[in-house]
Amino acid sequence: MNVVIDHERALERSGDRSARTSTVVRFAGDSGDGIQLAGVQFARSAADGGAWLMTLPEYPAEIRAPAGTTFGVSAYQIQFGSGEVLTPGDEADMLVAFNPAAFITNIDFLRDGGTVVIDEGTFNARGFAKAKLGADPVDESAAARYRTIRVDISRRTLEALEAFGVGRRDAMRARNFWALGLALWLNEQPTSACERWIAERFAADRTIADANAAALRSGHAYGETMELALSQPLPVLAKTKRASRARMISGTDAMALGIVAVGALSARPVTYCSYPITPASALLHALARMPEGVRTFQAEDEIAAISAAIGASYAGTIAVTASSGPGLSLKTEGLGLAVAAELPLIVVDVQRAGPSTGMPTKPEQSDLDMAVHGRHGESPVAVLAPATSEDCFHVMIDAARLAIRAMTPVIVLSDAFLANAVSEWVPPDIAALEPVLTHDAATPGRDPDTLVRCWVAPGTPERETRVGGLEKDRASGNISYDPDNHEAMVALRAEKLARAAGVVGRPTLHDGPEDGDLLVVGWGSTFGAIRQASRNLRGRGHRIAHLHIRQLWPLPDGLGDIFERYRRIACAELNTGQLTRILRAETLRDVRPVSQINGRPFRIDTLEAALGGIIGDAS
Amino acid sequence: MTIAAQLTAMDFASTEEVRWCPGCGDYAILKAVRQVLAEIGRPPHEVVFISGIGCAARFPYYLSTYGFHTIHGRAPAVATGVKLANPGLDVWVVGGDGDFLSIGGNHLMHVLRRDVDLNLLLFNNAIYGLTKGQYSPTSPIGTRSPSSPTGSVEPPVNALRFALGAGATFLARSVDAQQDHLPGVLARAHAHKGASLVEILQNCIIYHDGAFGPISEKAHAAEASVRVVHGEQMRFGKDGELGLVFDAETSRFRVARPGVDCAAGEIARHDETDLMRATALAMLGERQGEPTAIGVLHQREPNGAPALRDLGQVAPMRRETLSRLLAAAS
Numbered sequence: 001m002n003v004v005i006d007h008e009r010a011l012e013r014s015g016d017r018s019a020r021t022s023t024v025v026r027f028a029g030d031s032g033d034g035i036q037l038a039g040v041q042f043a044r045s046a047a048d049g050g051a052w053l054m055t056l057p058e059y060p061a062e063i064r065a066p067a068g069t070t071f072g073v074s075a076y077q078i079q080f081g082s083g084e085v086l087t088p089g090d091e092a093d094m095l096v097a098f099n100p101a102a103f104i105t106n107i108d109f110l111r112d113g114g115t116v117v118i119d120e121g122t123f124n125a126r127g128f129a130k131a132k133l134g135a136d137p138v139d140e141s142a143a144a145r146y147r148t149i150r151v152d153i154s155r156r157t158l159e160a161l162e163a164f165g166v167g168r169r170d171a172m173r174a175r176n177f178w179a180l181g182l183a184l185w186l187n188e189q190p191t192s193a194c195e196r197w198i199a200e201r202f203a204a205d206r207t208i209a210d211a212n213a214a215a216l217r218s219g220h221a222y223g224e225t226m227e228l229a230l231s232q233p234l235p236v237l238a239k240t241k242r243a244s245r246a247r248m249i250s251g252t253d254a255m256a257l258g259i260v261a262v263g264a265l266s267a268r269p270v271t272y273c274s275y276p277i278t279p280a281s282a283l284l285h286a287l288a289r290m291p292e293g294v295r296t297f298q299a300e301d302e303i304a305a306i307s308a309a310i311g312a313s314y315a316g317t318i319a320v321t322a323s324s325g326p327g328l329s330l331k332t333e334g335l336g337l338a339v340a341a342e343l344p345l346i347v348v349d350v351q352r353a354g355p356s357t358g359m360p361t362k363p364e365q366s367d368l369d370m371a372v373h374g375r376h377g378e379s380p381v382a383v384l385a386p387a388t389s390e391d392c393f394h395v396m397i398d399a400a401r402l403a404i405r406a407m408t409p410v411i412v413l414s415d416a417f418l419a420n421a422v423s424e425w426v427p428p429d430i431a432a433l434e435p436v437l438t439h440d441a442a443t444p445g446r447d448p449d450t451l452v453r454c455w456v457a458p459g460t461p462e463r464e465t466r467v468g469g470l471e472k473d474r475a476s477g478n479i480s481y482d483p484d485n486h487e488a489m490v491a492l493r494a495e496k497l498a499r500a501a502g503v504v505g506r507p508t509l510h511d512g513p514e515d516g517d518l519l520v521v522g523w524g525s526t527f528g529a530i531r532q533a534s535r536n537l538r539g540r541g542h543r544i545a546h547l548h549i550r551q552l553w554p555l556p557d558g559l560g561d562i563f564e565r566y567r568r569i570a571c572a573e574l575n576t577g578q579l580t581r582i583l584r585a586e587t588l589r590d591v592r593p594v595s596q597i598n599g600r601p602f603r604i605d606t607l608e609a610a611l612g613g614i615i616g617d618a619s
Numbered sequence: 620m621t622i623a624a625q626l627t628a629m630d631f632a633s634t635e636e637v638r639w640c641p642g643c644g645d646y647a648i649l650k651a652v653r654q655v656l657a658e659i660g661r662p663p664h665e666v667v668f669i670s671g672i673g674c675a676a677r678f679p680y681y682l683s684t685y686g687f688h689t690i691h692g693r694a695p696a697v698a699t700g701v702k703l704a705n706p707g708l709d710v711w712v713v714g715g716d717g718d719f720l721s722i723g724g725n726h727l728m729h730v731l732r733r734d735v736d737l738n739l740l741l742f743n744n745a746i747y748g749l750t751k752g753q754y755s756p757t758s759p760i761g762t763r764s765p766s767s768p769t770g771s772v773e774p775p776v777n778a779l780r781f782a783l784g785a786g787a788t789f790l791a792r793s794v795d796a797q798q799d800h801l802p803g804v805l806a807r808a809h810a811h812k813g814a815s816l817v818e819i820l821q822n823c824i825i826y827h828d829g830a831f832g833p834i835s836e837k838a839h840a841a842e843a844s845v846r847v848v849h850g851e852q853m854r855f856g857k858d859g860e861l862g863l864v865f866d867a868e869t870s871r872f873r874v875a876r877p878g879v880d881c882a883a884g885e886i887a888r889h890d891e892t893d894l895m896r897a898t899a900l901a902m903l904g905e906r907q908g909e910p911t912a913i914g915v916l917h918q919r920e921p922n923g924a925p926a927l928r929d930l931g932q933v934a935p936m937r938r939e940t941l942s943r944l945l946a947a948a949s
Contacts, residue, residue, distance in 0.1 A: 245946065257944060264941040269933040271704050290944075293936025295703050300729040304696035307689070307726075311669070311700025314687055315708065317933075319700070337690050427945035430938055458667045458685035458701070458708050466633070466680050468688025469672075478635075479680070 022052075022081025023230075024089030025183060027176075028106040029098025030067050031060060031074040034176035038096075039076025041180055041194045043422060046080040047248050048193035053080035054423040054528065056088035056601070061278070061360050068122070068130030070101040077109070086528030088421065090603040094186060094230060096179050098122065098153070101131035103138065107146075115147045115230050117182065119175070121154030149228060153179050153219075160218035164211040174215035181219025186230050191220050249425040251389040251418040255348065256286035257427075258396030262318050263293045265397065266404075266436035270294040271312030272320045273305045278360040279416045280322045280350040302327040306334030306347065313343040314467070316457030318400060322348035325367055326356060328411075332375050335409050339379045339493060340469045342453060344403035344410075346396065351415040353599045362599030363417035365524050368578040371411045372553045378490045380497050382410040383553040387509060387527035389418060390425045395550065398504045400436050406500035407439070407452040408493070413552070415574075417601045418525040445475070451496035453477070498554050507556035512538060512545030518615045519566035521591070523549045523579055529602035530572050536608050542615055552579065560587045570594050570614050572607060626660055628653040635680045644795030644821035644835075645674065648742065649681055651801040652711075656684070658802075659709070659809055666709045669698040671718035674749050675742035675821075678713040692723025695730035698737050699927075706930040709809075711738045716757040717747050720776055724756075727816075731785040733927040734813040738805075741778055741816060744823040745830045752826035764826075778818045779901035779916060783894070789815035790897065790917040795822060796835050800846065800913065807915050813928040820911075834911055847889040847900060847914040854886060855910055862886035863903075871899050874909060891918045 025042060029035045036057055043055050058075040065072025079089035091111035097103035099122040110116055116138075123136060131137075138148055157178040161171040177198075184191055195213050202209035222228075249257075263270040272287045272294055274280065288296045295317075299305035306321045313319035323331060328349045338345045351367045353359035371383045382402050386395035392414060399410040439447075439454040444463070446453055456463045465477065473480040474488050501507070511531055522530040527548050534546040547562065549555070563569050570592040571580040577593035584591050594610045596602055631653040639645045656666065666684035670676035672691035679686025689697045698712045712730075719727045719741045730737060746764070747753040753766040757778065761770040779790050789811040793804040801819065808815035820831045833839030845855035845863060853863040854877070863872040864880075865887045877883040890896060897917035904911035921928060 247947070257941075260936050260944065261941055264936040264938050267935045269704065269935050271700065271933075273700060273703075290936075292934065292940055295930075295933045297699070297703055299696065300725055303693060304699075304726055304729065307693040307696035308700030308703065310689070311687075311697035311702075312704040313700075314697070315667075315701040315704035317704040319704075333690055334693070341687070430942050430945070457705070459665060459705060461662070461664045464663050464683055464685050466635075466682075466686035466688065468679075468686075469690060470688065 021083045022079050022085055022089070023094070023187060024077060024079045024092045025094045025096075025187060026075060026077040026092035026106060026109055027096045027179070027183070028073055028075040028102035029176075030102070031062070031072050032064055032067065033074070033098050034173065035074045035098070036076055038176040038180045038183075039078060040422070041197060042183060042189075043078045043080070043248060044197065045184055045189045045191070045193045046078065046187075047424065049189050051080035052083065052085040052424055053078055053248075054085045054088050055079075055421060056417065057420045059361055066130070068099050068101055068127055070105050070131055073102050073105045075102070075106055085423070086532045087601065087604060090605050094183065096183055098175070098179070099131070100127045100133055100137055104131060104133065110146050112145050115149060115186070117149045117151065117179070117186075119153035119179070120150045121152040123150075151182070151222070156218065156222060157215050160214050161211050164207060164214065166207065166211050170208070171211070174212050177212045177215040178219035181216040181221075182223045182228075183219075185220045185223030186228060191216055246424050246426045248422050249389055250420060250422045251386070251392040251414060252282040252420070253286055254389050254392035254425065255386075255396055255414065255419075256283055256290070258393040259287060259320055260290055260293050261393065261433070262397055262400040262436055264430070265433055266318060266400065266438055268316065268318050268438065270318045270320065271297065271309065273297040273299050273308040273312065274322045275299050275302045275305045275327065277302075277324050277327045279352060279419050280324045280327070280348065282419060283322050283348065283350070302330035303333065306331040306345075309345055310334055310338050310341070310343060313338070313345050314341070314457065316455065316459075318346075319344070320346045320348065322350065324350045324352050324360070325354045325358070328367060328370060329374075332370075335381060336376055336379050337469050338409040339375075339381060340471070341467045342407040344400070344407055344455070346399045346403055346410050346412060348412045348414060350419050351413060353597075359599045361416060363415040363525060363574065363601060364597060364599060365413070365415060365526070365574040366578065366597070367413060368523075368552065368575065368582075371413055372582065378493070380494045381408060381553070382406065382497055382501070382551070383413060384410060384504065384551055385413040385524040385549070386418060387524065387548050387550060389421055389423045391550070392418065393425075397433070397436065398550070401503040402500055404436065404438055404455070405450060405452070405503050406497045407455065408497055413524060415525050421525070450499060451492055501551060501554050501556070504551045507549070507551035509548040509550065510545065511535070513543055514545075515565035516543030516545055517566065518542070518544040518568045518570060518611065519563065520544065520546050520611055521549060521569060521571040521579070521583065522546065522573065523552055526572060526574060526602050529604050529607050532604045533602075533607040533611055536604065537612060537615075544611065544615065549579070552582075555582070555586055559583075560589075563587050563589050568592065568614060570611060572602065572611070574602070626657045626662070628657045631656045631663060631683050633681055633683045637681050638677065639674060640825050642824040643674070644744065644823070645678070645742065647795040647798060648740070648801070648819055648821065649678065651798060651805060652740075653682070655802050655805040655809065656682075658806060661709050665707070666711070667701055668711045668713060669694045669701065670713040671715075671723060672749070673715040673718050673747070674823075675713055675715040676718060692718055692721070693726060694718065695723060695726040695737070695739065699730055699733070699735050702735050702737065702927075702930060706736070706932060710736075711740065713740050713742065715748070716741065716743045716745060716755045716778070720756045720778060720781065724781075728781075728785040731782055731787040731814050731816060734786070734788055734921070736812055736928045736930075737814050738808050739814060739816045741818045742821045743778060743818050744821045744827055745775070746823050746827035748823050748826055758827075777901060777905065779816075780898065782816050783898055783901060783917070787816050787917070788813045788919050788921070789915070790901070791816070791915045792818045792820070792911070792913045794820045794831070794834055794840070794844070794913060796837075797840065797913070804915065807918075811918060813921060813926075831911075843910055844913050845903070845910040847912050847916065849889055849891045849915065851889060852886045853889050861910075865896065865899070870895065872903055889914075891915055894919070
């Protein structure tokens with residue numbers, strides 16, 4: 001039976017918050033208001049102050065929707081705190097709404113008792129009309145539910161910038177810094193990190209730099225002068241927890257670094273071929289900026305992107321292509337060729353809500369079936385999924401090791417949340433990373449242990465060969481239509497992948513008791529929510545563990561044995577039960593699906609309620 | 620690169636038995652390619668042949684070079700990837716009219732536009748051979764085939780006009796049977812830095828025998844085709860009794876008899892670099908009574924702007940660089 005999450009019921013369960021160790025801040029406004037920038041700068045400031053954090057940018061697919069409309073609202077949420085922060089937070093403690101449209105589309109994210117800051121300058125008849133509202137949406141009768149700080153951010157920004165001689169238009173652009181200054185004050189965060197960034201970013205134009213800094217300080221000073229404070233006390237932040245090497249990183253940036261790391265660790269150039277698609281394009285942008293070691297190629301279509309990557313792999317470089325849902329559909333033809341020609345290839349799918357164009361900026365985990373099964377012929381490929389932004393770095397190295405060891409494609413399933421979410425990362429010491437070994441020195445023929453043929457690139461003397469998509473003789477590599485040989489080759493392609501799977505260092509991540517009443521299985525970006533929800537349930541006395549699978553195909557060895565140690569197995573994923581069905585088929589256990597498919601990451605509280613329901617949690 | 624000994628055409632033959640139909644035009648093309656590879660003289664391990672799917676696409680199996688038999692239509696994209704990874708290789712792409720102009724039309728357009736340094740050989744037989752004879756994008760209207768039993772109703776694409784539209788910097792046409800012509804065109808294509816497209820009119824003896832009419836016949840080739848040579852007058856016919864005159868009003872060439880219809884000096888001289896006239900040359904033969912232009916129709920040198928034809932080899936990322944990137948503040 002499918003457990004569909006009941007959000008209403010989950011909300012009733014949200015428990016005592018007095019012991020909270022973190023705060024959630026959310027900015028919302030027009031996509032042209034600089035919301036993402038304000039959010040990122042808030043996160044930097046909090047990180048600079050010693051906080052752990054995680055962020056969630058949410059932006060519409062429209063680039064610049066008409067100002068003030070509900071469909072043009074962009075938002076950025078940050079959870080920061082003194083302890084490990086695993087998600088961007090279920091609900092916001094504070095919401096900054098730049099206009100009525102942002103208010104009505106985001107107020108439901110504010111928890112009961114939270115604080116909303118609204119820009120009164122936009123809360124007028126014109127603003128209400130743009131958001132298709134008849135009247136002021138701030139319901140004073142809801143005062144019991146949240147506290148409202150009304151401040152005319154627009155007017156105050158203009159006043160603060162009067163002395164700088166910037167035009168009204170430019171001055172209005174600094175609204176986000178004014179609001180950020182106030183948000184930093186309310187959350188007892190310093191403005192220094194942001195001021196440093198402004199000085200660097202606008203170094204070429206002192207007037208703009210000074211104006212933005214003035215707006216920031218003015219917002220901060222306003223909070224101080226008016227003695228504003230949040231309605232609930234802030235958690236005390238530990239200032240010394242973070243290592244000095246720590247930096248903030250998004251999944252996309254971590255993945256880009258992982259890709260170039262493979263090049264450095266294998267001493268081969270990287271060729272990255274892709275076609276623009278949301279949200280995978282960000283990876284192309286990040287790699288195009290790399291100073292060396294990688295050649296990026298913007299292909300004419302998805303098929304050309306994987307075809308060029310296959311050519312680049314054939315020619316001996318580390319070849320990577322990436323896309324999102326519909327793009328992976330187009331790449332399945334190429335995947336078949338890479339399997340048949342036995343070439344290493346990494347294919348990243350930054351999943352988004354589908355089918356078809358679906359909701360291109362919203363995360364979903366609904367491409368797993370396609371990644372594992374969606375090809376012509378018996379065409380096994382490995383499928384890996386990073387659990388966190390940080391893991392996006394490591395998973396690429398794992399993918400390369402696996403692809404080269406088995407001389408076959410590997411699909412890496414990320415998603416729109418993982419790609420955009422930013423969290424803390426302490427980068428590894430390169431000296432501690434094992435080299436990525438290639439087969440270039442190997443002798444001709446198949447290795448009896450790994451079953452792979454060595455990677456011979458054109459240009460190598462005396463080794464000229466012809467490869468292709470036609471079935472080939474197991475021993476000689478020549479074209480073969482022999483029935484027994486084909487059967488043997490089908491088995492061989494699966495077997496060499498199975499034998500290579502051991503190179504993935506941590507195929508699963510386990511947390512909790514070694515046996516118990518419930519094992520919650522998850523994969524990909526749901527890591528933080530599942531980990532926190534299962535920990536919360538353990539805190540209430542339940543014997544529940546969390547197993548996160550990084551290597552989704554072939555499934556890690558011994559999974560059945562682990563399952564044996566738990567009375568019940570549940571699988572939580574952002575689809576209708578795709579991993580659940582695979583686990584059922586492969587382990588013959590009655591795995592219970594916990595599904596959500598609304599284009600958003602799991603909330604901890606709803607997940608906790610759903611998992612609690614499975615083990616009969618009465619609290 | 621150093622060459623130890625003079626290479627011969629046989630140095631470029633693989634041990635694989637050739638499996639085209641007896642009488643197929645592909646044999647003649649294979650012979651010409653092996654001969655030209657020997658003349659070029661690069662050792663077989665530095666040469667790569669990439670093909671798509673179809674009869675033509677079996678080509679790499681019959682050469683001793685590196686070869687990759689890929690997917691229908693995708694060969695130009697795969698070859699682009701090979702070039703991105705190792706620009707020093709000598710990369711050739713082989714495909715048929717279905718491969719290059721139907722399923723792979725998009726890839727052909729972009730490989731030409733990008734001017735990737737590849738030699739693209741289009742074996743045009745105006746039919747789908749390997750799938751048993753359906754009409755193709757270059758089949759003339761009225762082609763009777765299993766998928767068009769009452770005759771096809773689709774106008775054919777002119778490969779070279781398509782290529783000109785895509786921005787090709789080298790365009791040539793030749794004929795499988797014309798062994799005194801094809802090798803020279805292939806050598807010119809190889810010498811051109813950038814994407815070189817050679818349309819080879821190739822006879823499919825099983826499904827579309829005689830598709831190009833008299834061009835493939837020794838007795839009539841001289842009247843049916845005009846061999847264009849840069850700087851020379853465009854004359855044809857057994858004794859050069861025919862020629863081409865450029866009609867500025869229609870921007871097309873017309874056939875004239877020098878000394879009869881016009882003065883001998885009025886016969887146009889071929890200028891490979893003239894893009895507009897290349898279009899007019901590519902169109903020749905579309906109307907009744909016109910010869911088909913063969914030879915190098917157009918070639919222009921790059922204008923010096925950065926392009927994919929001039930790729931350098933990418934070195935692997937140094938560990939120090941990676942360390943620096945990892946430590947950098949976001």
